[in-house]
Amino acid sequence: MIYLDNSATTKPEASVLKSFEKVSTDFFANPSSIHPLGGESEKLLHQAKNQAAKLLEVARSEIVFTSGGTEGNNLAIKGIALEHQHRGKHIITTAVEHASVYEACKSLEKLGFNITYLPVNQDGVINVNDLQATIQDDTILISVMHVNSELGSIQPIKEVGAIAKRHPKLFFHVDHVQGLGKVPLSLKDSGIDLCTMSGHKIHGLKGTGLLYIRNRTTLFPLFHGGAQEQAKRSGTENLAGAVSFVRALRLILEKERTHKHELLQMQQYIREELENLPSVFVNTPLHAAPHIINFSVPGVKPEVLIHLLAENDIYISTKSACSSKQTDESEILAACGLPKERTTSALRVSLTYTNTMEELQQFMSILRRNIQQLKKVME
Amino acid sequence: MQYDHILIRYGEMALKGKNIKAFILRLQENIQNKLQDYKNVKVKRTQGRMFVLLNGHDPKPIIDKCKHIFGIQSLSLAIKEENDPDKVKEAALYALKKNAAASTFKVTVKRINKDFPIRSQEFNHVVGRHLLTNTNGITVDVHQPDVEIKIEIRNEATYITSSVVQGAGGLPVGTSGKSLLLLSGGIDSPVAGYLAMKRGVQLEAIHFHSPPFTSERAKQKVLDLAKQLTQYGKSIQVHLVPFTKLQQEIFRQIPDGYAMTTMRRIMMRISEKVCQEQGILSITTGENLGQVASQTMESMNVINEVTNYPILRPLVAMDKTEIIDIAKKIGTYETSILPYEDCCTVFVPKSPKTKPKREKANHFEAKADLSEWVEEALQNIETIKITSGQGNTYENLF
Structure with a gap:
């Protein structure tokens, strides 16, 4: 073959599957349970976050484990839109986003949001001057993908981040699903507030992923419940998924370097x-x-x-x-x-x-x- | 040509007199210790400076590690070159070109080796001219340059650097003796430990826990905090004192208003005993004047009565917000705020005295009989050595 x-997707790496199996078997307890078994699970969850934070050079509290790219993009876009709509209802994105960004934005149009879809040149790349010019007083979010999944084009994330930084009222989201492990992206140096990653594109498992949410970024959760994941994503943690994702992340970042x-x-x-x-x-x-x-x-x-x-x-x-x-x-x-x-x-x-x-x-x-x-x- | 050295500048220890050697050797050992996972990385001393030889390793993680080592004022990635004017000129050009974004520069020459044929001022101009003629669009700005090319002509070689990373300052851990940190699991005590370490203290820690009223997780949290502190120094021994029985007896035998005061006094007595056994010379606490009932001037006076060991209170005059800022900076904050009960939050008197008196405390304690329980607690101390290595228990899962 x-x-x-x-x-589209990758074949799960054997050691990632092994982690998943081991954690599913040995750490099945709910991290929120107060008995020692729950304590073990919670400790492992903390370590998974620590490890992810270290790999991405961010803080542990900025890591939210998700079910993958579509959830990450939806949580970032709808979460920011719903939480900050009193500030404004304008969102900027591009004409070449993944369906989970594009359709999330479309759905917000029905709720009265106003979306600008930035055009791209023949290479599939936006013009940062266009972007600068479309920012309005009521702009609350810029969402730009890093690497385009169909073409492989790379958007100028750092430049967009620099512009976003000059407008402290708005948030900057990056869909990094295709770029992860292939095109380096420094979350801290690029002015990014939210960044979506997915496990199954990096030889991890379907149903795993991560949304980076910079500290002090508030959003309206898609899932309400037991306040897991810093209350940004309720639901009993998929511990085996999280651990296996972190392993896949480490492996792909190593591959990227070497x-x-x-x-x-x-x-x-x-x-x-x-x-x-x-x-x-x-x-x-x-x-x-x-x-x-x-x-x-x-x-x-x-x-x-x-x-x-x-x-x-x-x-x-x-x-x-x-x-x-x-x-x-x-x-x-x-x-x-x-x-x-x-x-x-x-x-x-x-x-x-x-x-x-x-x-x-x-x-x-x-x-x-x-x-x-x-x-x-x-x- | 490449950046294959890290140049390390000493902090205030450079001002030491005859005992400076001990400080330098300790710093060298601490750096070696911290970098032991990197094969072939060497730490060398020369007069007035220390160097890390990278031997092909990526400098970034190594600089990140060194940034946390006390005793280092600042560090710079450096090119090592022979004491040959032409070679130094080329290295300076390389260093400047590596800074792609720079549009202005300045050259600073330090000539420690007086055998070098060109004097610093003159060599300054020679190098500057060489850089100007071999680049496009870059100019000199001696006041606010984008890049400062520093050239240190030392006896054994010349080092060329172009950026300075701030170090942690302070004194090398281990040069100021040992102190026993009362580590509760809250925000303050790890910060106090960190600041003590900054002054060269080698820490041990003591923690009082009350199972089953406090959970295994509360204990783990304390061990995690100790672990986080090891990144600023060496390994830390944590003495875990089982406190349940004793605490129950205190609250049974001592009147409510003084229970907390007596509990603190007993913690001090037990801590002093541990100090005596371990050859530790002082006690460090996260106490902060006026923060809670046990930290009023009156309480400190009464609690302090039971020991004549020095008590270091690095946070005594800080505001809570300042303490929180440091906790965030050193990475203990997120662990500290995890919501587990500790021994001080489980047994809380209804109305602790904020102004206790020595006579009264002594009076109540004379009437009570706690010695048996103190002895039992001392007998059952569990000591765990926390090392700075990876030590991730689930390493193989990630």
Whole structure:
């Protein structure tokens, strides 16, 4: 199997699963129970937070474990909006966000919020001057993703953070789900108030994740109850999930430090090979995350290519998995101003640290063959 | 060429006289201790300075660790170069170019080695000229430069630095003897311990717990706090005194208004005993004048009567907000505010005297018979050594 759909999800790392199993078995007690078994669970939960805080260079009280990216994004956006609506009802985001940001914002429009969706250039990147110009007195939140899941484009988070800092009344949220472990992001140095991360994109488990909430940031919880997670996310803690997430986080950050150049090499290889093929367009900009390559084969239905590759046990995807069931045009690519023949024929290869050059060579040779065959059929 | 050294400047210990050697050796040992997880990292002394040789390690985590070591005034990442004017010039250029954002600079030359052929003032200009001619758009600003390139020409080599990180100041832990910290689990006592350590104190800690009225978690919290304090020094021995029986007897035999006073006096007596056994010369508390009933001037007078060991009270004149600020800075605050009962919150007299008198306390205690229980508590002290290493019990899960 050659799995090249790592931006949709990754295969859980064996040691992460092991942590999950061990904690589920040995620390099943509720951390809120006052008996010693509960105490053990609580202690482990504290250590998980300490460890996460250390890895991200933030304070323990700023870590909230969640069920993943969608929850993190919803909690950040709706939580800030509902808590601070008396200050204003204007939110700024971009035209290329993940569905969990975009739809959360759409839902707020129904509640009377006013959302600005910033346009992007051909590379999928916003213009910080545009952003600066759209800030109003009643702006309470800026939400910008770090790495785009379809294209791999990187948004200028540091610059946005610097602008946000000059407006102390508003909060700055970053969807870091695709960037985590691939493109470094310093939470403390980038003026970020909230940052979403997900476990299953970094070889962790589905249903695990983390929302960083900077101290002194108040928000309206989505879940009310037993006041777990600093009362920001009630519900009995998923301790095994949290511990396994922290392990996945440590491993991916280590990989990022030591093996990132290998990702870059593989990406470079695919880019060059694809650019040599007539009738193929590479959509991912040059300055991009090292694990995503998006390309279009105009005239060929992407589903057909995906199925042909799957027959050879190779797995890639069309656009972001979360929106691939809706229409056949990629809204993200459309927002970049690409012509329809490219936005309707886009494919995405997404890598991880366990992929190898041999796999990619094999993938390329099969892809080349398939494209040639399809072109012949259609002529 | 690379930044492969960390240059360490001493704090006020540099002002010591003949005994300075002891301070320096202790500091060196403390740094070595703290960096023992980093293979091949070496700590060297030269006259007036100390150096950490990185041997290829990422400097950032090492600087972060050194920042917490008392006795260090400041540290800088440094390039080591031969005492050769041309080589030093190149290193200075490298250091300047590493600061991508800098648009102004200043060069400061310190020539300790008088054999170096060019005098400091002149070399200052030589280097400055070299930097100006080899860069674009960077100018000199001697008053508020973006980057200050410091060149120290020492006997063995020249060190080039371009940024200064503030250290923790104070004196190296272990140069001022041992003190026994009364560690309750609240916000104040860890801060008091930290400040004592800042003055070179090697800490041991004593904690009074009252199971089952206080939980295992309250005890763990105290051990966690001790653990957090070890990052500023060495290992800390924690003496856990089982206090339940004794506390119950105090509250049975001593009138309500004086129960708290007597409890504190007995804590002092037990602490003094521990000091005697462990060769500790003083007691440190988080007491803060006027904060609660036991911390009024009258209470201090009466409680202090039972020991003639010096009691260090680093927080005595601070406001609560100042204490909280330090607790946050040193990382104990979040643990301190975890809501577990400690022995002082379980047995609370209805109306403790804020102005107790020595005669009365002595009178009530003479009538009571507590010695048996004191003896039993002393016999059953549990001592746990907390080390500064990882010590994460669940390490293999993460």
